Amino acid sequence: MSDRQSEIRDVEALFAYELEAVYDMEVRLVDALDDMSQLATNDNLSKGFAIHRRETERQVENVEAAFAALGREPNRRPNRIVDGLLAEREGIDAGVADDALRNVYYRNAAIRTERLEITSYEGLLELAERGDLGAAVTEPLERNLAQEEKTLRKLEGLADDDSGLKSLWDDVTGS
Numbered sequence: 001m002s003d004r005q006s007e008i009r010d011v012e013a014l015f016a017y018e019l020e021a022v023y024d025m026e027v028r029l030v031d032a033l034d035d036m037s038q039l040a041t042n043d044n045l046s047k048g049f050a051i052h053r054r055e056t057e058r059q060v061e062n063v064e065a066a067f068a069a070l071g072r073e074p075n076r077r078p079n080r081i082v083d084g085l086l087a088e089r090e091g092i093d094a095g096v097a098d099d100a101l102r103n104v105y106y107r108n109a110a111i112r113t114e115r116l117e118i119t120s121y122e123g124l125l126e127l128a129e130r131g132d133l134g135a136a137v138t139e140p141l142e143r144n145l146a147q148e149e150k151t152l153r154k155l156e157g158l159a160d161d162d163s164g165l166k167s168l169w170d171d172v173t174g175s
């Protein structure tokens with residue numbers, strides 16, 4: 001075990017280790033959402049990404065508030081899952097020849113990302129509860145979790161009949 005890993009000796013340290021990866025994720029998603037908002041050609045999807053970009057800027061601040069409540073400096077630990085998600089998207093951006101197919105990919109990638117974020121916050125909140133880390137730590141993370149859940153529902157609802165993604169699918173299938 002490396003020195004770094006052997007520093008994780010209690011729930012609070014494990015929580016902080018995970019929080020560092022979530023911090024990196026949220027910071028990097030601000031730029032990713034900006035890119036996707038500009039590249040998506042479906043209006044609802046593009047606007048949704050722009051809205052969630054602004055929300056994500058506040059989520060970054062909420063994660064910083066959790067660090068502050070813990071009495072720790074905010075530190076970004078490279079999140080390898082996000083590396084993978086962003087690398088996958090780069091592959092699509094380089095290879096897809098059809099805007100409508102890119103829109104479909106973006107919506108699926110956004111759903112995948114929201115589910116990852118939701119799982120990450122649920123895990124953090126469970127650790128915080130077990131470690132009795134206090135409301136000042138958990139409340140900002142609960143706000144982020146609620147926002148991710150709302151965003152996931154919006155993304156899933158985009159395929160309903162009266163939303164923009166119905167037309168997105170029409171573009172792909174030619175119906």
Ligand SMILES: [Fe+2]
Nearest residue numbers: 026056059117
């Ligand atoms: Fe987020």
